[in-house]
Amino acid sequence: MIGGIFMSRRSVRRKNYDHRAFKLAVLVILMGLITYMAYFWVFRISPNLEAVSAIKTKSIVNRIVNETINEKFGNETSAGNLLITETDEEGSIEMVQSNTAAINNLISELLVELQDRYKNGEAGTDIEVPIGSLIGSKILSQSGPTVELTIIPVAVSKIDFITEFESQGINQTKYKVYVVLSTEARVMAPFSMHHIEVESTILVAEAIILGKVPESFVQVPKESILDAV
Secondary structure, three states: OHHHHHHHHHHHHHHHHHHHHHHHHHHHHHHHHHHHHHHHHHHHHHHHHHHHHHHHHHHHHHHHHHHHHHHHOOOOOOHHHHEEEEEOOOOOEEEEEEOHHHHHHHHHHHHHHHHHHHHOOOOOEEEEEEHHHHHOOOOOOOOOOEEEEEEEEEEEEEEEEEEEEEEEEOOEEEEEEEEEEEEEEEEEEOOEEEEEEEEEEEEEEEEEEEOOOOHHHOOOOOOOOEOOO
C-alpha cells in the first residue's frame, strides 16, 4: 500500500516536471521567435522600408511639383522670363545671367501652392510594394504578396533654386533652372508609422542659347552647377 502511494507521488511529480519543462521549452521558443522577428524587422525590414519610402516619396513630390508648375506657372517658367542676356553689335551673346527676382518670385509662389496642397491632403498617395522588396528577396522583389503604404507629404522644409550652363557644341549653350526642395512626409505601413525627409532637384526651365558661348562660362565643367542665388 505504502509502495503504491510512493509510486503515485513519483508519477505526479514527474508529470509536473514534464509539464513545467514543456512550458519552459515553449517559452524559450517563443522568446527566440520574438527576438528573431525583432532583429529581422530592425535590421532588414525597417531599412528597406525607409529606402523604398524615400524613393516613392521623391517620385510623388516630383510629380506634384511638375503638375503644379504646369497648372499654375506655365508662362512664368519660360526661359525668356528666367534668363537675362546681353548681346554685342553683331547679335552674339556677351553675357548671360539668371533673372533672380523672377526665379525667387516663382519659388515663393510655388511654395505657397505646394503647402496648400499638402495641407488639404491632396498629395496623399496609397502604393503597393511587393513584400520581397522589403525582405530583400530578389525572387519576390517584383512579385508575390504586397504591402500597402500610405505616403503623405506634409510640408516643404526648404526650397531654393540652382542654375546650370552646359556647352552643347559649337555656338550652343544650354541653360537650365532647377528648383531644389526638401519635403517632409509621413509614411504609414501596417503596424508602423514614421517620418522621412527627401530632397528633390527638379528641372523647371531650359533653353538652348544660339551664339558665341559666353566667355565667363567657357571653362565651366559640364557637370558643374552654378548657384545663382
